[in-house]
Amino acid sequence: MADTHTRRDAQTLLEAWTAGESLRKHAMAVAACTEAYGRLEALRLGLSGDQINQFAELYASAGLLHDMDYERHPSPAEHPFVGVQYLREHGWPEAILHAILAHADYSGVEPESHLDRALFASDELAGFLTACALVKPTRSIADVEVAGVKKKMKDKAFARAVKREDIVRGADLLGLPLEEHLGICLAAMQARAAELGLSGS
Numbered sequence: 001m002a003d004t005h006t007r008r009d010a011q012t013l014l015e016a017w018t019a020g021e022s023l024r025k026h027a028m029a030v031a032a033c034t035e036a037y038g039r040l041e042a043l044r045l046g047l048s049g050d051q052i053n054q055f056a057e058l059y060a061s062a063g064l065l066h067d068m069d070y071e072r073h074p075s076p077a078e079h080p081f082v083g084v085q086y087l088r089e090h091g092w093p094e095a096i097l098h099a100i101l102a103h104a105d106y107s108g109v110e111p112e113s114h115l116d117r118a119l120f121a122s123d124e125l126a127g128f129l130t131a132c133a134l135v136k137p138t139r140s141i142a143d144v145e146v147a148g149v150k151k152k153m154k155d156k157a158f159a160r161a162v163k164r165e166d167i168v169r170g171a172d173l174l175g176l177p178l179e180e181h182l183g184i185c186l187a188a189m190q191a192r193a194a195e196l197g198l199s200g201s
């Protein structure tokens with residue numbers, strides 16, 4: 001494979017390593033969120049035009065690739081280290097590798113850069129927002145609202161596996177009020193509802 005590192009390349013790699021539809025969709029949902037944060041950060045940095053798109057692509061690629069090895073190598077001894085090694089050998093930017101390592105809280109790598117923090121913050125939340133959409137009668141993420149998400153976060157029986165404290169910590173890492181973090185990720189996933197399978201039945 002030619003060693004280019006576009007969003008499309010990341011999508012191709014994700015599909016090559018991951019056969020399962022739900023893990024693919026998870027990666028794509030996280031990518032929608034990280035991409036939104038990449039765009040916001042690019043604007044904050046005063047970038048313009050194509051620079052913004054390239055910046056956002058870097059963020060999206062980290063989202064697409066962060067669990068790419070999980071299906072084949074789910075143990076904490078291997079995930080995400082096997083994937084990161086592959087990506088390093090194929091010349092993917094160090095910023096992406098660092099973010100992927102930092103999203104696993106047992107890796108010994110802490111979230112430092114804005115991309116690291118955006119990936120950590122998007123990971124659990126993307127799953128939670130998906131769960132919020134799938135319990136709507138329409139199964140459409142267009143019908144999910146921030147107030148409803150906040151309410152569901154307090155309902156311990158709902159989407160039990162999603163760690164609320166990671167969602168809260170993610171907002172903290174980004175320096176955002178929880179509501180704003182929820183709103184940014186919700187809007188990002190709504191904009192890509194069709195490819196995420198969340199545009200309703």
Ligand SMILES: [Fe+2]
Pocket residue numbers: 026030066067123
């Ligand atoms: Fe993930």
